[in-house]
Amino acid sequence: MDTNSGLDVRYPGDPGFDEARRVWNAMIDHRPAVVVRCRDAADVVAALALARRDGLEVGVRCGGHSVVGHGVPDGGLMIDLTSMGAVRVDPGRRRAFVQGGALLGALDAATQPYGLATTAGNVSHTGVGGLTLGGGMGWLARQYGLTCDNVVSFEVVTAAGDVVRAAADERPELYWALRGGGGNFGVVTEFELRLHEVGTRALGVELDFPVSGAVPVVERWRDLAGDAPRAATYTAGVHDGVVTLGLVWVGDPATGRAHAQVLDTLGEPAARRVDELSYLELQTREDSARGHAVRRYWKGHYVRDLTRAAIEALLATEPGVRAGLQAYGGAIADVPDDETAFSQRQTRFEYVAATGWTDLDEDAARMSAARASAARMEPFASGVYVNALSDDGAAGVRRAYPPEKLARLTAVKAGYDPDNVFHLNQNIEPAAT
Numbered sequence: 502m503d504t505n506s507g508l509d510v511r512y513p514g515d516p517g518f519d520e521a522r523r524v525w526n527a528m529i530d531h532r533p534a535v536v537v538r539c540r541d542a543a544d545v546v547a548a549l550a551l552a553r554r555d556g557l558e559v560g561v562r563c564g565g566h567s568v569v570g571h572g573v574p575d576g577g578l579m580i581d582l583t584s585m586g587a588v589r590v591d592p593g594r595r596r597a598f599v600q601g602g603a604l605l606g607a608l609d610a611a612t613q614p615y616g617l618a619t620t621a622g623n624v625s626h627t628g629v630g631g632l633t634l635g636g637g638m639g640w641l642a643r644q645y646g647l648t649c650d651n652v653v654s655f656e657v658v659t660a661a662g663d664v665v666r667a668a669a670d671e672r673p674e675l676y677w678a679l680r681g682g683g684g685n686f687g688v689v690t691e692f693e694l695r696l697h698e699v700g701t702r703a704l705g706v707e708l709d710f711p712v713s714g715a716v717p718v719v720e721r722w723r724d725l726a727g728d729a730p731r732a733a734t735y736t737a738g739v740h741d742g743v744v745t746l747g748l749v750w751v752g753d754p755a756t757g758r759a760h761a762q763v764l765d766t767l768g769e770p771a772a773r774r775v776d777e778l779s780y781l782e783l784q785t786r787e788d789s790a791r792g793h794a795v796r797r798y799w800k801g802h803y804v805r806d807l808t809r810a811a812i813e814a815l816l817a818t819e820p821g822v823r824a825g826l827q828a829y830g831g832a833i834a835d836v837p838d839d840e841t842a843f844s845q846r847q848t849r850f851e852y853v854a855a856t857g858w859t860d861l862d863e864d865a866a867r868m869s870a871a872r873a874s875a876a877r878m879e880p881f882a883s884g885v886y887v888n889a890l891s892d893d894g895a896a897g898v899r900r901a902y903p904p905e906k907l908a909r910l911t912a913v914k915a916g917y918d919p920d921n922v923f924h925l926n927q928n929i930e931p932a933a934t
């Protein structure tokens with residue numbers, strides 16, 4: 502540990518070094534040369550200066566949930582934001598001030614005592630940083646928009662080491678790019694988020710059906726999803742011969758139950774689960790199923806038309822793979838497409854084929870099963886969520902953004918990071934100048 506500079510710098514063998522480089526996906530074993538545990542924006546500035554001085558590649562780590570381990574450089578300098586996990590709430594102004602290394606659980610825990618919340622993802626150990634910069638899909642998005650739609654301002658450390666603010670009235674191009682363009686434009690040290698009065702209650706409904714003969718059942722579920730109120734987010738999952746159809750409701754559970762009666766028209770399920778739970782329980786209920794220390798792989802798509810053929814492809818998900826659909830629409834689609842870098846707002850469903858295992862010998866088979874499942878869905882895909890990309894490279898980035906948005910993003914990148922210092926991400930290369 503180097504204390505001379507006042508920076509908390511850790512080298513291989515130092516206490517905490519291995520914990521810092523360990524991420525959610527157990528397949529990732531990246532070994533930085535240096536980890537700088539930042540406590541504030543000034544530390545981030547100093548860390549960037551150190552990387553520049555020593556010619557080190559830079560990685561920025563928040564929740565560590567990038568499935569390909571983008572937060573952790575192999576041999577470079579890791580800007581570790583995990584000590585910057587604080588969330589301050591101003592209930593009167595309905596704002597949360599969230600440090601750049603915070604996890605979603607900290608955000609929800611800080612806001613719920615006031616009955617407030619903003620859109621966050623479905624697993625509480627995910628980082629606010631990566632999730633928000635890519636978009637941020639969660640159970641509140643159909644009511645209040647994506648997480649990025651709720652960012653009032655960002656505090657950012659740029660590649661040049663300047664600490665700047667981006668908001669609607671200040672550096673609007675940067676503000677535009679940070680809402681969906683990922684970690685390409687700087688290190689966000691604080692997110693100012695808009696909060697909403699969502700209360701503290703929720704409801705989850707899941708019905709299991711055998712996949713054989715399920716095509717008309719999924720068609721009916723799709724049609725119901727299209728007409729659903731914004732408090733409801735319809736979900737579907739296929740895993741080892743079972744299709745689970747249902748919804749998540751955020752708000753008064755009695756109203757949710759009344760709405761969920763429409764699911765009775767799907768027919769008699771093999772199993773039915775109806776859970777009344779607190780919003781905080783909803784936000785953590787997938788935490789262990791999608792926990793750490795498991796080898797992981799996924800492939801994603803956006804699906805605009807869930808046609809009969811697309812449903813057949815979904816139902817043909819390979820064994821060992823869990824394919825899921827989560828409905829978009831509502832407030833997500835209200836925002837004009839050119840208002841943020843986030844794209845594909847008119848999509849109806851987000852699809853992800855994911856698999857998790859622990860035995861190294863299964864690596865190849867598991868990954869190819871997820872790829873095969875997603876390949877069947879590809880003909881029906883209209884693009885992809887940048888945070889659902891994995892090892893897709895530049896082709897994936899071109900699927901995440903339409904050409905005109907990518908051109909605008911590369912121009913912003915050229916202004917704020919012309920040397921592509923921040924390239925350990927789904928990378929947007931700077932436009933040639």
Ligand code: FAD
Nearest residue numbers: 563564565566567572601622623628630631638684689926
């Ligand atoms: P990290 O690996 O720490 O970072 C990911 C990328 O973001 C890296 O390139 C990193 O450099 C950059 N980055 C992170 N923080 C900052 C920052 N402060 N400033 C600049 N760059 C930064 N997505 C959803 O939208 N909704 C969900 O419900 C959802 N659920 C998920 C559940 C699980 C279990 C997992 C693994 C992922 C989930 N995702 C979800 C996808 C998630 O949004 C992405 O994996 C996201 O990149 C994770 O961000 P992170 O900060 O945890 O990861």
